[in-house]
Amino acid sequence: MNPLTKSTTSVPIGPQAAARRSRPQVLLRKYGWSLAFLLPAAAIFLLFLWLPIMKGFVYSFYSIDFVNGNKFTGLDNYRTVLADPDVRIAIKNTLYYMFLCLIIGFWVPIVFAIAISEIKRFQGVFRVAAYLPNVIPVVVLYGLWRWLYDPVGPINASITSLWGGEGISFLSDTSWSMISLVFMETWQQFGSAMLLYLAAVLSIPRDWYEAAEIDGAGIWQRIRHITLPSLRSLILLMLVLQIIGTSQAYQSQLALLDGGPMNATLTYALLIVKYATTRLDMGTASAMGVLMFLVLGVLAMLHFRLDRKGGDAA
Amino acid sequence: MMDRGILSGYDLKRKRTRIGYSVMIAIALLMSITMIYPVLTTMLNGLKDNAEVNSFPPKFLPQSWNWSNFDAAWNYIELPLFLRNTLLIFGGNMLMSIIVLGLASFSLSRLNLPYRRAIEMFFMITLFIPPTTYLIPNFLNLKDLGLLDSFFAFWLPAGANAFFLLLLKNFFDGISMEIFEAARIDGASELSCFIRIAVPLSLPIFATLAIFVFASAWNDWFWPSLIMHKDSHYPLSTAIYKYVIQAKMLNLNIRFAILTLVMLPPIVVFLLFQRFIIRGLHLGGVKG
Incomplete structure (x- = not known):
């Protein structure tokens, strides 16, 4: 001792x-x-x-060669990353994608959780319906949404029959393609987040609302001063998780559009995948991973701190 | 005690609130319909004839019901083979998670450990390292270990999951200590404590685990396409992606029929066990 x-x-x-x-x-x-x-x-x-x-x-310091063996190349891979104009595009696209996910997707499960918590009859049906897309394999959704977004698909059919005009090239128009992906993913994924929020909303003691109502608080005031503050730590945690998750997105971009049209959906993670698969440069792919690690490390620390705090409270 | 939420019975007596409430229900209904519509469309498109799927504007119900599409879909690729691969991956991953992570979490939760803090860190920090940052090195690592194109490339790494470890550990933390004390006094070893007490008690958390493991085995298409090179080793999702989603010459109605076949089993399982599954997901908590 x-x-x-x-x-x-x-x-x-x-x-x-x-x-x-x-x-x-x-x-x-x-x-x-x-x-x-x-x-x-x-x-x-x-x-x-x-x-x-x-x-x-x-x-990240090697040139990876399956046939002749790996060779140490110093900082060459990092130089390749910095010199590649696609990297800048990919970073911009990733930030744009993260931003879209926040404004299109983040609030949806919270709003529906609060709304559905107020529905007394058949609440289970709404829960099941909202969670249903989570159960469908994503590859099926890729096939399905390609058709839904088709220039002659059902969404465009409704648009042209309601407002007339040309319809929208959801996937092949560079200004729409990323938005279309985010919309699809929100549709698919909001259910699981909603279930978590719903459980949190339902665990708020009912007499708080009773007391607030007696004190003259209106419905919006009750939501603003009781419901939302009770959800605060969950919302914060989900926000961090979403930012970490969306910063790494590549699968739907790859499956539906392969990063196109004209690199409009080329995210940073997708570029890593492309370096490894089509450009066959796994060293540079590793270097991009390291750079991403350094950036996301900050976020991960934040997540870690939040998690500790949440764990102690629970 | 009255059953109330944010709204009380008194609120609902007011006309403006009632209108607002109805609008809210209408929106929730609309949401449910947009969730269910694509599923039904996929099935119904699988029953149309090809000219009809391609017609504009699309109709919801088929004019003729072509059940033979499903024959063609079943025979288009070897679905049973790919299904078997998916189930193999699921079974092996599940077994690996239960044995490796079950033992480890039992130890972390219930037994004496030196340097507990450091050991927990060793496992838990991996939860905070974003997997995409080491996606390619992970592939290279499996290649270095000679595991490419083998199901062990799925099974062995399945035991390296800090989230599942945490899930199991939290569950074991909740089991009362006395039960184990009693068993020890009766002369049970730690191993038989684990096998005969902890495992039977943890069936609910194993079920939750099974939901997650199944979802990833059924869903993942990209990672298997990287580490499996033989077509006959692909799991269902990868095969569907390669041969159906990417196919150029496949008729749209047959495509939808195949998608329906792949989509139905998990939906049916979900609908049958939804109460159970949703409860299980809650056990899984936020960290999914």
């Missing part, structure tokens, strides 16, 4: 030596099972999470 006893162990005195011999046994008895239980998980985490995370940094 303290440095004194440690220094005296060099002098072999009977009882102390005996204590030292049995110490590993004591430790084994005390911690043996718990460490044995942890061992498989520790090995798996090391091999399949920590190792790739570390390798990312290493590979």
Whole structure:
């Protein structure tokens, strides 16, 4: 324990030596099972999470070649990233996408959670309906939405029959393509967030509203001063999660539009994927990952702090 | 005690509030319809003949009901093979999660540990590292380990999931300690405590886990397309993406029939067990 006893162990005195011999046994008895239980998980985490995370940094300094072996190239990959004009476009698109997700998508589940919490009959039907798109495999949705967004698809049919005119090229028009993707994803994903908000709304004690009403608070005042403040920590956490999640988006951009039209939906993460798959430059892809890690690290810290706080409160 | 929410019975007696409330219900109904409409459209388009799916403006109901589309859809690609792959991935991932993460979370939650804080950090920090930042290194790592094109490339990393670990640990934290004390006094080892007490008690949380694991096995299409190179190893989603979504020559009605076949099983399972599933999702909490 303290440095004194440690220094005296060099002098072999009977009882102390005996204590030292049995110490590993004591430790084994005390911690043996718990460490044995942890061992498989520790090995798996090391091999399949920590190792790739570390390798990312290493590979960012290498030129990856499956045939001739990897070669150390110093900062070349980082120079490639900085020189690539697509990177700037990709960053701009990613920020635009994150912004759209916030203004189109973020408030939707909150509003519907509050609305549905007030519906007394068949509340379950609304819950199930809202969650339904989450259950459908995303590849099915890609096929479906391609048709819905088609120039001669049902959405355009309704638009032209209601207002006339040309209809909108939702996917092939550069000013619409990203908005269309965000709309599709909001439609698909808001249900799961809504369920969380709904549970939080329903857990607000009813007598708070009763008291507020007796004090003369109107409906909007009750929502503003009771409902929303009660949801505040959840909203904040969801906001951080959404920002972290949307900053990494690439799948629907890849599946529906392959980053087009004219790079309008090329996000940063999609560019990483493209460097790895079509440009076959995995070193640069790793370097882009490292740069992203450095930027998102700040956000991750924020998430970490929030999570700790939320965990203590709960 | 009256059942009330934000609105009270008194509010609803006022005309303006009642109108507002009806508008709100109408909007919620509209939302539900926009959720259900695309699902029905997919099914009904799968039943139309090809000229009709391509006609403008599209109609909701088919004029002729072509059930034979589903025969063609079933035979277009080897759906049973891809389904088997998906189920293999799901089963292996599930087993791996339960054994590896179950043991680890039991240890973290219930047993004596030295340097507990450091060990928890080792696992939990991975939760905060965005996976896209090491997407390609992860692929290269699997390649270095010689796991590409093998189902072990799914199964083994399935045990490296800090979110599931946290989920299980929180659940074990909630089990009362006395039960384990009693078993220990009766001479049970830690392993039999885990297998005979902790596992049977954790069936609800394993069910929640199963929902998440199933959703990702059924949904992921991009990652499997990176690490599996043989067509016969693709899971369903990847196969659908490659051969149906990307197909140029496939008739639209057959395409929708295939999509219907892929979409129906999870929807049916969801509708049958929705009460259970939604409760399970709540157990999963925010961190999904």
